[in-house]
Amino acid sequence: MLGLMQDRPLALPHVFHRAEEYFGHKTIVTAGAADETSMTVSEWAQRVRRLATVFDTLDISADGRVGTFAWNTGRHLELYLAAPCTGRVLHTLNIRLFPEQLVYVANHAEDEVVFVDRSLLPLFWPLVDKLETVRHVVVLDDGADVEIPSDPRVHDYEELLAAATPFEGRFEIADENTAAAMCYTSGTTGNPKGVVYSHRSTLLHSLITLTADGAALSERDVLLPVVPMFHANAWGLPYGALLAGSSLVFPGPNMTPQAIAGLLERHRVTVTGGVPTIWMGMQPLLAQHDLSALRMILCGGSAVPKALSEAYREAIGVPMLHAWGMTETSPIATMSTARSRHATLSEDERADIRARQGQAVPLVEVRLADPATGEIQPWDDVSTGEIQAAGPWIAADYYRGEGGGAQFTEDGWLRTGDVATADRYGFLRLVDRTKxxxxxxxxxxxxxxxxxxxxxxxxxxxxxxxxxxxxxxxxxxxxxxxxxxxxxxxxxxxxxxxxxxxxxxxxxxxxxxxxxxxxxxxxxxxxxxxxxxxxxxxxxxxxxxxxxxxxxx
Missing domain, CATH: 3.30.300.30 (ANL, C-terminal domain)
Known part of the structure; x- marks a missing residue:
């Protein structure tokens, strides 16, 4: 017997249309080198609709890879939706890769167009003749004092939008398993490997950012994603914010601690997220800024030092919220949100809990396995094992089968390379990387x-x-x-x-x-x-x- 529910694809057009229809009055702020720009979600949505037809003007294939080489900005967010909503595949290029890795990644993905912030042209343009499939370079002019090459392949983003006819009607993706975006691993060993996110996986992951024991994003929030938009889709936070109706603040190219602290204070940001090194740099500035609007500081990418989290709690009343994952897990797999059983613990004991990587979020399963034998380890807070993960937004393979399947078990679980223990409730405590x-x-x-x-x-x-x-x-x-x-x-x-x-x-x-x-x-x-x-x-x-x-x- 089958259920009698409507069968509608779980796809990113829903995120776009929900934001456009319900939250058009909310704001998207981008910090520039000298000033800030602001637009409403309605204005942003019209630009997305124009960008959708620009891809046709540039003759980008129906499922062509759309590369981005850009900072965290409102324009980058336009590409986040326009590419996948038209069936193309967003490919966020890591601006900090070594040149040879960047060339490898763009060629391996077969990018047809790359959208580049003007301030990043000195890094990108010397490599352009090595990019075998790139036919267009679109410059996002962020006001940097950088010469724009005179080349028929180069286009101005704003000129393309101004000349474009907005897409009318509703975006449709028939198959929710269609690729929406791809991100390459950071390539610390060997060549980077491509992780391909589907519309289904991205939408489900976005929903988790709205749950109470996730990031609990809501329409009442103001979100500043410090984590780069080229790093696992900024942990999925931009999509979650659009789905929830949160206002957004993007830091642009100025990623100094002083600039981040200023944005947090000026825009009364309630939720932010970034790797520990960001928050280490900002710690000396906490007493100089009013960060009382902050309710959550998401921290991941590597283990958060307990001393750092406690320093924030003592200074502004908000400790770090530890999340764990990787590019292959979209990336959120666990979060260390407090549970009811923690309420009676002392402050020091709660600090120890916050230093853990936490419990698997709904729809994700984790287990610990001996890296050598594969034997599953007990959750006794003593036995250690490699974290293995499974779920609807966990990678099942790499693009083009790179890696030879060594990172996946015979029964289809992802071998993460992270070693941990778990208490009897499944709260992980990261011990190390296997290497x-x-x-x-x-x-x-x-x-x-x-x-x-x-x-x-x-x-x-x-x-x-x-x-x-x-x-x-x-x-x-x-x-x-x-x-x-x-x-x-x-x-x-x-x-x-x-x-x-x-x-x-x-x-x-x-x-x-x-x-x-x-x-x-x-x-x-x-x-x-x-x-x-x-x-x-x-x-x-x-x-x-x-x-x-x-x-x-």
């Missing part, structure tokens, strides 16, 4: 946990821990520490700080003080770079942890 775990004397040391404890030191700005070779224990931890400006710190002080917090055999064998922890293209700590820098490292002054029985006998 970053330190195996010392046959036992695992979680670098993320060590980093969080080091960053709890009041004089530490950043810290990353990597493995270095050891003649007896095979690998030992090396702590790379950035000291806060104006402070002094010794290796002995770092070790003394750690001694009561971690097992004796976890203590780093050495501490190196560096100016800055290198970052990946999406703002995560680049331990690959540190491993290359310290590849031949020899421990000069071993700690007690490496000169005794290592604390394990």
């Amino acid at each position: 970053d775990l330190i195996k010392s004397g046959g036992e695992w040391i979680g670098s993320v946990e060590l980093e969080n404890e080091i960053m709890a030191h009041p004089k530490v700005a950043e810290a990353a821990v990597i493995a270095v070779p050891h003649p007896k224990w095979v690998e030992r931890p090396l702590a790379c520490v950035v000291v806060k400006p104006g402070e002094t710190l010794t290796a002995e002080e770092v070790i003394a700080h750690l001694e009561p917090r971690v097992a004796k055999w976890w203590l780093p064998d050495a501490v190196e003080f560096i100016d800055e922890v290198p970052k990946t293209s999406v703002g995560k700590f680049s331990k690959k770079t540190l491993r290359e820098k310290f590849g031949g490292y020899q421990v000069a002054t071993p700690t007690a942890a490496s000169t005794t029985d290592d604390g394990r006998t």
Whole structure:
């Protein structure tokens, strides 16, 4: 027996038409280099309708890839809807990829057109002749003092819109499994791999951002997505905001802590999201700004240091809300929203809960598996395993089958590469990446946990821990520490700080003080770079942890 419900595709045209019909009065603000621009959602929707016919003018294929090389702006949001609503595939290009990776990604996806912010032309234009399928480059003029190339392939975005006839009627996508967007992994090992989001997966993911134990986006919110729109569709927040009717504020090219803090205060932003490094940079400015409108600071991309979250709670009353995921999970897979059982905990105990990556959101399933044997691990808050995920917005494969299926299990679960434990309620606590775990004397040391404890030191700005070779224990931890400006710190002080917090055999064998922890293209700590820098490292002054029985006998 079949149900007797209407069978309508779950597709992004619903997001567009809902925003246009119900929330036309809401605003979309974009910060420019010198000023801000504002438009209503109704004005934005008319521009989307014009952009829809521009694709036909440029003779973009019915399912052609539409590349973007742009900051977080209202114009970028126009492309977010116009491309998929006309059956094309939005392809957000990571502006921080190495040139050879960028060329690879654009060619691999077969982009036919790329929309480029004028301020980013110096990065993009030198590569254009290597882009095999790109026939058009459309410049989004953000006012930067950058020469626009005189080339028949180059078009002005506003001129194209002005000349276009708006699309009339309703956008339709017949098959909800049609590709809507694609995003490539950051490519820390090998070539980046393409993750292709369907209309169905994107709409379902957007709905989760509206749930109470998700981001709880609503019409009452003002959202500022700091996370780049080229990073897993800005965590799906722009689509969620349009679906909910939230007002939007985009930071544009100025991503300094001062600029972000100013936008949060000036526009009374209620919800924002970005990687930990963003919030580390803004922390010293908290006392200078009125951020009382903020109700939620989403943080993900890498583990959030407990000390950072608590610093925000103490300064403005709002701790970080930890979310976990990756490009392959669209990306939200878990969120660490408080549960009723946490109400009776002490503030310190609640801080420990907030430092976890949280419980799987509805429709997503997670399990922990031994990386070597595949054996499923219990949720006992002790056993560790690689997080595996399954659900309607979790990747089932990579574009063109790249990767050889190694990242997917025989029963179709995604192997994420993140190692965690889970309590009996399924609240995850990230331990490390499988490639970053330190195996010392046959036992695992979680670098993320060590980093969080080091960053709890009041004089530490950043810290990353990597493995270095050891003649007896095979690998030992090396702590790379950035000291806060104006402070002094010794290796002995770092070790003394750690001694009561971690097992004796976890203590780093050495501490190196560096100016800055290198970052990946999406703002995560680049331990690959540190491993290359310290590849031949020899421990000069071993700690007690490496000169005794290592604390394990």
